[in-house]
Amino acid sequence: MTTTATRTLLALSAAAAFGAFAATGLNLLVDRPASAAPPPAVVAQAGTPAAAPPVAAVARTPMPSLAPMLHRVLPAVVSVNTRQVVRVNTPFGDDPVFRRIFGIPQERIARSLGSGVIVDARRGLILTNNHVVENADAVQVTLADGRTIDAEFVGSDPDTDIALMRIPAKDLPGVALAEIPLADSDQLQIGDFVVAIGNPFGVGQTVTSGIVSAVGRNNLPGAGFQSFIQTDASINPGNSGGALVNLDGQLVGINTASFNPRGSMAGNIGLGFAIPSNLARRILDQLLHGGVVRRGTLGIDLQDVDARIAKGLGMDEARGAVVTRVYPESAGGAAGLRVGDVIVAANGETIDNAEALRNFQGLQAPDARITLDVRRDGRPLQITSGLREAPKALSGERLDPRLAGASFAELPESLRRQGLTGVLVESVERGSRAAQNNLQRGDVVRASSNGRFSDLSGFRASFGSAPPQRLVLRVLRGNASGDLLMR
Numbered sequence: 001m002t003t004t005a006t007r008t009l010l011a012l013s014a015a016a017a018f019g020a021f022a023a024t025g026l027n028l029l030v031d032r033p034a035s036a037a038p039p040p041a042v043v044a045q046a047g048t049p050a051a052a053p054p055v056a057a058v059a060r061t062p063m064p065s066l067a068p069m070l071h072r073v074l075p076a077v078v079s080v081n082t083r084q085v086v087r088v089n090t091p092f093g094d095d096p097v098f099r100r101i102f103g104i105p106q107e108r109i110a111r112s113l114g115s116g117v118i119v120d121a122r123r124g125l126i127l128t129n130n131h132v133v134e135n136a137d138a139v140q141v142t143l144a145d146g147r148t149i150d151a152e153f154v155g156s157d158p159d160t161d162i163a164l165m166r167i168p169a170k171d172l173p174g175v176a177l178a179e180i181p182l183a184d185s186d187q188l189q190i191g192d193f194v195v196a197i198g199n200p201f202g203v204g205q206t207v208t209s210g211i212v213s214a215v216g217r218n219n220l221p222g223a224g225f226q227s228f229i230q231t232d233a234s235i236n237p238g239n240s241g242g243a244l245v246n247l248d249g250q251l252v253g254i255n256t257a258s259f260n261p262r263g264s265m266a267g268n269i270g271l272g273f274a275i276p277s278n279l280a281r282r283i284l285d286q287l288l289h290g291g292v293v294r295r296g297t298l299g300i301d302l303q304d305v306d307a308r309i310a311k312g313l314g315m316d317e318a319r320g321a322v323v324t325r326v327y328p329e330s331a332g333g334a335a336g337l338r339v340g341d342v343i344v345a346a347n348g349e350t351i352d353n354a355e356a357l358r359n360f361q362g363l364q365a366p367d368a369r370i371t372l373d374v375r376r377d378g379r380p381l382q383i384t385s386g387l388r389e390a391p392k393a394l395s396g397e398r399l400d401p402r403l404a405g406a407s408f409a410e411l412p413e414s415l416r417r418q419g420l421t422g423v424l425v426e427s428v429e430r431g432s433r434a435a436q437n438n439l440q441r442g443d444v445v446r447a448s449s450n451g452r453f454s455d456l457s458g459f460r461a462s463f464g465s466a467p468p469q470r471l472v473l474r475v476l477r478g479n480a481s482g483d484l485l486m487r
Contacts, residue, residue, distance in 0.1 A: 028196060042462060055333055069249040070207060076118040077143045079199040079245050080151075080165075082136035102381070115198035115242030116141060116165065117251060119284070121179035124169035127280055128241030129256050130156040131283055133163050141167060143471035144205055147174055156285035158226035159362060159413045161256050163241075163282040180243055183250035185276035188212055188229060194257055196233040196241025196272065208234040210272075216349075219358050220257065224413035225362035228273040228320060229253045235272030244274040249276050279363065294365040296387025299330020301454050302354035305342055313342060314378030320344040321354040327461050335385030338376070345373035355417070361387070362413060391456050396434055399463045402471055402486035405432020406439050410456050415444070420476070422446035437486045438473040440477065447474040 063350040065311050114132030119125055126141060133139050139151045149167045156163035169177055192212045200206055210233030229246065235258045243342045244253035247427035253274030286293045302321040303309075310318040320342040326333045347370050364370065373379050390410065396403025409426040425443040428435050447453070449472040450462040471486040 005361065027262075036322060043200055043370060059073050066207075066209070066247070069245075069247065070195070070197075070450060071247045072178070073245055074197065074205065074207075074241065075175075076124060076180045077144065077205060078116045078118065078122075079142040079202075079205070080116045080132055080241060081139040081140045081142065081148075082112040082133055083115075083140075084136050086485060093479040113199060113238050113254070114240045115238065117241070117243045117254065118177055118179045120180060121177035121197075121253065122169055124167040124172075125154075125288070126151065126165045126167065126285070127254055128163050128165065129254065130158050130161045131161045132241045133165070134158070141165070143177075145175060155291045157287065157293040158284055160275060160293075161224060162254065162280055162287075164284055164287045165240050180245065180251045182277045182281055183246055183248075183252045185252050185278045188215055188246075188252055188276075190214060193247050194229075194231055194233055194252060195243065195247075196231065196239060197245065198235070198236055198239035198255055200234075200236035200238040202238055206239075210234070213270075215276075217273065218356065221417060223417065225258065225359055227276060227359075227363055229258070229276055229277060229307055231272045231274065232270040233272055234258075234270075234321045235274075239272075253277055254280050257374065282365070291390070294366050295362055295390045296331075296364040296368050297361055297390040297457065298332035298335075298385060299327040299388060299457055300332040300337060301325035301327075301458060302357055304355075305351040308456065313340070313375065315342065315375060319352050319374065321351055321357040325458070327457055330457075331388045333388050335372075335383050337372075337374075337383060338386070341378070342375040343372050344375060347372055358416070359413075361390075366390075368408050368420060378475075391460070392425075399434065399460065400467045400471060400486070402437065402467075403434050403439075405429035406434035408445070408456060408459060411444065420446070421452075422476075423453070423456050423459045432487075438471070438484055439475075439486075442477070444476040445473050446481075448472060 005332065038143055054250055056127060079212035080431050114128060116126040116132075133153065136153075139146050139153060141151050142148045145399045147171070151165040151167050152164050154164040167177075183479065186273050190212055192427060194212055196208045196210070198206065210231050212229060213232050215228040217230050218226040220226055220228060229244065229252065233244070235255045235396055237258075239255045242256055243251055246252050253276055255272065255274045257273045272342070286360075301324045303324050304314065304402050305313075305318050305320045305322050307318045309322055310316075313322070323332070323337055323339055323341045323343070326337055326339060342358055345351055346357065349360060351357050351360065364387055368387050370385055372383045372385060374383055393407050393409045396406035396408060406428050407426040408423045411420060411422060411424050415424075425439055425445065428439055445459070448459075448462060449468055449470060450464070453459045453462050473484045473486060474483060475484050
């Protein structure tokens with residue numbers, strides 16, 4: 001056999017072995033605790049990696065390996081440790097004598113583990129999941145070289161499950177911070193190779209590999225606004241907030257969830273989900289410059305198109321979101337949307353039902369311009385509309401004196417995906433008129449004597465100009481539903 005033929009055969013063999021090599025060799029290569037020392041001179045300066053170790057070769061033919069890329073990005077993935085003080089409730093918990101005799105503590109410390117990604121080494125900015133740091137009293141991050149640093153909470157967005165933290169980048173002893181550059185996640189395609197990095201089950205920094213199984217997933221139960229990247233790379237508890245990178249070592253997503261019918265602690269079955277980097281970038285910019293996330297809305301109420309509605313509207317299939325109400329001074333009204341219009345696509349994205357359009361709006365900025373594909377009286381047309389900022393909270397006193405002292409907010413998107421509509425009682429001042437009427441923080445108001453509504457805009461519009469003589473709220477509290485008369 002000639003030398004050229006031998007080299008060709010070796011190259012083909014190496015290519016054929018790549019899948020098995022990536023699936024088995026990577027986990028063994030990089031599965032080490034977060035406290036393990038990194039390779040010498042990992043980073044020369046912030047965001048600038050040192051030279052990578054040489055690529056292994058067999059019979060002088062280089063073998064495919066992700067090690068050089070991982071050598072650059074691993075120092076930018078951190079472990080996140082949270083601490084929360086939780087009150088201990090017992091049948092006699094408020095009796096100081098009982099507590100003293102039986103030694104029952106009033107509080108306990110709850111700790112949790114997750115992961116995070118340094119996306120700006122100069123400013124020490126770290127992205128993670130909101131559910132990793134939610135309600136934490138203190139947060140620390142552990143770098144790949146074992147250094148543990150107190151982190152400052154900058155802000156979070158529960159509806160996309162993104163949180164932003166900051167650690168002091170200046171005067172940090174030891175090697176300078178590394179960072180992972182953000183890729184354009186809109187360029188991801190099904191079949192692209194990706195690598196997930198995190199701290200699953202607290203065992204230490206771990207790498208898994210796979211492909212992109214799907215993009216734009218928005219039907220995951222229990223989550224908020226969604227446009228997930230789905231991957232078969234293993235994402236287990238503790239991976240939340242970690243990095244999903246492409247083969248160039250760029251961040252394409254923030255790992256956030258895995259799906260298993262037996263629960264997340266049952267392990268990975270190849271259904272992992274990550275928040276796209278483009279969405280994470282938009283949330284980061286808003287949290288960094290304003291501390292809150294602003295969203296756009298059309299200002300309309302919607303209903304799913306079922307077979308009966310489709311037949312009545314002269315549609316060939318039961319698909320889309322039908323407009324049931326257009327609120328005054330709304331963006332949708334200004335654009336010309338009417339009751340009875342069926343929205344079947346937005347910016348080219350298929351809209352199958354009302355939830356899909358709510359999800360689409362929730363991922364848009366307040367000043368965004370969108371193009372809607374509409375069916376009106378059975379005929380297709382396109383409507384271009386702006387959006388207006390969705391209200392964040394509303395004072396009850398502005399609506400009706402009987403609601404004074406209560407603050408109302410939009411329902412978390414996770415509750416909406418469980419089929420709930422209405423508004424959330426965000427807070428109730430002690431001794432206020434709302435408190436005297438037995439309204440409580442956490443109540444979900446689903447309707448009133450003024451009529452039904454689906455969100456905060458509808459709740460506000462239902463009061464109109466003149467307050468009703470008798471105001472009754474239909475309230476869901478825990479698993480119980482009932483009516484409250486506001487006096």
